[in-house]
Amino acid sequence: MAIDPSMEPMLETFIYESNTLLDQLDEILLESEKSKSLTGDQINEIFRIMHTIKGSSAMMEFTGISTLAHAVEDVFFLLREQPDRLSKVSEALFDVMFQASDFLKGEIESVENSGEAAEDPREMIAELERLAAIMRGETPADAGTPADEKAAPADPAGTPSGDAAALPCRIRVYFEDGCQMENIRAFMLLSQLRDLCDGLESIPAHPESDASLCQEIIKNGFVILCKPSSSLDDLLRVIEGSVNVKTYEVLEDDTGHPAASNPPAETPDVPASPAPASAPAAAPTAAAAPAASGSPASGPVKAKQSLVSVNQAKLDQLMDLVGELVTTESMVVGNTDLRGLHLDNFYKSARELRKLTDELQDIVMSMRMVPLSGLFQRMNRIVRDMCKKLDKHVDLITEGGDTEVDKTINEAIADPFMHMVRNAMDHAIESPEERLAMGKPEHGRITISAKNIGGEIVIAIADDGRGLDTDAIFKKARENGILTKPESEYSDREIFGLIMLPGFSTNKEVTEYSGRGVGMDVVRKNVEKVGGTISIDSRRGKGTTFTIKIPLTLAIVDGMELSVGDSIFTLPITSIKQSFKIDEDKQVIYDTDGTEMIMLRGECFPLIRLHQLFGMPTAVTELQDGIVIQIESGDKVACIFADELLGEQQVVVKPFPAFFNKYELKRLGLSGCSILGDGSISLILDANNLLNR
Amino acid sequence: MTQDILAADEAMQDDLNGHFLTFYLDQTCYGIELSHVIEIVSVQPITPVPSLPPYIKGLINLRGKVVPVIDVRLKFGQPERPYDDKTCIIVVMIEEMQIGLIVDLVVEVVAIGENQQGTPPELGRQGERYLSSIAKVDSRVILNIDCQKFFQSDLLGF
Numbered sequence: 105m106a107i108d109p110s111m112e113p114m115l116e117t118f119i120y121e122s123n124t125l126l127d128q129l130d131e132i133l134l135e136s137e138k139s140k141s142l143t144g145d146q147i148n149e150i151f152r153i154m155h156t157i158k159g160s161s162a163m164m165e166f167t168g169i170s171t172l173a174h175a176v177e178d179v180f181f182l183l184r185e186q187p188d189r190l191s192k193v194s195e196a197l198f199d200v201m202f203q204a205s206d207f208l209k210g211e212i213e214s215v216e217n218s219g220e221a222a223e224d225p226r227e228m229i230a231e232l233e234r235l236a237a238i239m240r241g242e243t244p245a246d247a248g249t250p251a252d253e254k255a256a257p258a259d260p261a262g263t264p265s266g267d268a269a270a271l272p273c274r275i276r277v278y279f280e281d282g283c284q285m286e287n288i289r290a291f292m293l294l295s296q297l298r299d300l301c302d303g304l305e306s307i308p309a310h311p312e313s314d315a316s317l318c319q320e321i322i323k324n325g326f327v328i329l330c331k332p333s334s335s336l337d338d339l340l341r342v343i344e345g346s347v348n349v350k351t352y353e354v355l356e357d358d359t360g361h362p363a364a365s366n367p368p369a370e371t372p373d374v375p376a377s378p379a380p381a382s383a384p385a386a387a388p389t390a391a392a393a394p395a396a397s398g399s400p401a402s403g404p405v406k407a408k409q410s411l412v413s414v415n416q417a418k419l420d421q422l423m424d425l426v427g428e429l430v431t432t433e434s435m436v437v438g439n440t441d442l443r444g445l446h447l448d449n450f451y452k453s454a455r456e457l458r459k460l461t462d463e464l465q466d467i468v469m470s471m472r473m474v475p476l477s478g479l480f481q482r483m484n485r486i487v488r489d490m491c492k493k494l495d496k497h498v499d500l501i502t503e504g505g506d507t508e509v510d511k512t513i514n515e516a517i518a519d520p521f522m523h524m525v526r527n528a529m530d531h532a533i534e535s536p537e538e539r540l541a542m543g544k545p546e547h548g549r550i551t552i553s554a555k556n557i558g559g560e561i562v563i564a565i566a567d568d569g570r571g572l573d574t575d576a577i578f579k580k581a582r583e584n585g586i587l588t589k590p591e592s593e594y595s596d597r598e599i600f601g602l603i604m605l606p607g608f609s610t611n612k613e614v615t616e617y618s619g620r621g622v623g624m625d626v627v628r629k630n631v632e633k634v635g636g637t638i639s640i641d642s643r644r645g646k647g648t649t650f651t652i653k654i655p656l657t658l659a660i661v662d663g664m665e666l667s668v669g670d671s672i673f674t675l676p677i678t679s680i681k682q683s684f685k686i687d688e689d690k691q692v693i694y695d696t697d698g699t700e701m702i703m704l705r706g707e708c709f710p711l712i713r714l715h716q717l718f719g720m721p722t723a724v725t726e727l728q729d730g731i732v733i734q735i736e737s738g739d740k741v742a743c744i745f746a747d748e749l750l751g752e753q754q755v756v757v758k759p760f761p762a763f764f765n766k767y768e769l770k771r772l773g774l775s776g777c778s779i780l781g782d783g784s785i786s787l788i789l790d791a792n793n794l795l796n797r
Numbered sequence: 798m799t800q801d802i803l804a805a806d807e808a809m810q811d812d813l814n815g816h817f818l819t820f821y822l823d824q825t826c827y828g829i830e831l832s833h834v835i836e837i838v839s840v841q842p843i844t845p846v847p848s849l850p851p852y853i854k855g856l857i858n859l860r861g862k863v864v865p866v867i868d869v870r871l872k873f874g875q876p877e878r879p880y881d882d883k884t885c886i887i888v889v890m891i892e893e894m895q896i897g898l899i900v901d902l903v904v905e906v907v908a909i910g911e912n913q914q915g916t917p918p919e920l921g922r923q924g925e926r927y928l929s930s931i932a933k934v935d936s937r938v939i940l941n942i943d944c945q946k947f948f949q950s951d952l953l954g955f
Contacts, residue, residue: 761895779858783858785857
């Protein structure tokens, strides 16, 4: 099952995303097992993680991963409906969840190393289905005996019962006294070591399967049999670094010449049992993959991450620091103490400094900016696959893929995007016959567009499908009891908003793609997390448009400082067309409403007096005394009138304190504020909103 | 360890409970729970922001952080007064937001026991609906401001 070459660029993202999600999963599992219960949030979270993994792996055509994820999702779907079902299966569920998580990690790793996932999770799926059945109450509650059945499923991560010769090292580990859950800790340790070993076994085997093994581990220690990939030292370092490990001893170390004494073909890393799903032609590759794992260069598809994942907080901090640096630089160079002095050398150095800070700033910004095209491309793939499976004809049109957004934004909207496109494909677009019957073109159309409008990214996902059915939404909302006021009081917009509440789904059927009501509430949650808003516009029979607006949170803008009375405004230079003085009155004309307009080279532009607009007292009210600046945004142009231009400065855009949220300053044409070199605060003008008030 | 810190934090909270920072508007003494107070700074240049209610005076730059400031006199419907060298800005933290309160004069921190506090009469008058209690310490009457009530109308709409 070699990877489609067109998917290669996405592989890296897939690996990274899945790994992050699995890490989250482990965290939740450990926490919940400790408390022996799952909170509603945890169930939802696991459900979402699995849902995402299911979707993305199905897209990458890793069938094993996606079917397993689907099975887990099923179980948690039941739990979500009735959390008390957990008591019927608790222990067994955690066990199999750990196995599943481990299996997924192993698979992702093998995808990373060899570009394919070849193992078969059938046993685990069977176990999950058994648990699901118990929870549904279909089978007599034989939850008391899961331990016996658990012995049956083969270890997912593939530790075959290799002979001792293949596992030359024996390490005995003792955990700290009273650290509890020794078996799980042992299991975690094994998972950590698996990366570094070509073969790995333990005594007792499968420590995670039985809590009663704790006593044994406490008494005899936990013995690890392994064959290190590189050196034993690496392994020992991991063991040393693990929490709760009290002591360890190396019992045997026969790693003389591991490569020579153990021919690669025998390396018991991944069991060479290619999944039935994989094409026969791929079988040799699958068998070769484990052998290649020692010498990375020979892997068939190399998707080893050349990326370093950096803590977002550090990047934020770096960004803040650069912002401070820019401000401080302005503070130094524009210092009032320097006024009137001739400092040629100083200014020469200052220019050098400015060049460097500019460069630094560009790099820091670019570190966090990614184009949306990657995301759009994934949608292409989804649409293609779903067209085939659902037998629909849909054209995907993307616009503005080169729009760059902050990494956090890109990540936050990836999931929502997938859900929305899937929803559109699955529910909105009708079958070709239906479309023809309705007089629509046979080919449906989904349009995704991204635009950068005045400090906001506006992303629209539009389809020309059947539109939202307000009656059906009401019915469902009634059933779920999520209506909060009389039905007659709901506006269309509010009705559409209902579909974004948790647990809402108008589609009865659960399909591979969508229909469990996780979709839209995830969408809203993720969009809101990055400070965005989402609105829905739909017309029955005509189609639906989802519009997401996300503010560009971080930005350093080149701004022109204007003064109006005692206040200072910053106008982004990008929106300035020109500035000029008015010398004669006849340039100003009035329309019938008394709106002032300025005649410029035969064209008329409305005049906005900032002091009037913002109600700021100023001595400069005559047009001749102040300055007029022509600004543009999109296709609109206008002139604004201010007291005077103070000069150019780079400023860090800070959002207004949340305290001001309800006054909607944005709509007034103010996008935020910034601290100037001298410590005073300027208000940042937003040309787009000024022009579209 | 986190628990230790939490415990210490709690202990500190307990220490702060029952303590009020007192300040004056005209001749009236008000108190504000110390646990809300972050710091007190002298009046600094305030950047006005358009289209806000008059009592929100604008923004100040508090060491690189932009903080909105409220004139408590105006909020209470009292006449405005020019700021002088006694005028202070009390920076408080409400719902994880820092907000500055402009007052005539900050006096001191006093401990007020439960038994010294009485419920304010229901007069429905402007300034009094923000009060949590009225206390008498020595010979002074202190009107304690309930921060939640005080900011209620501003916090609506989130």
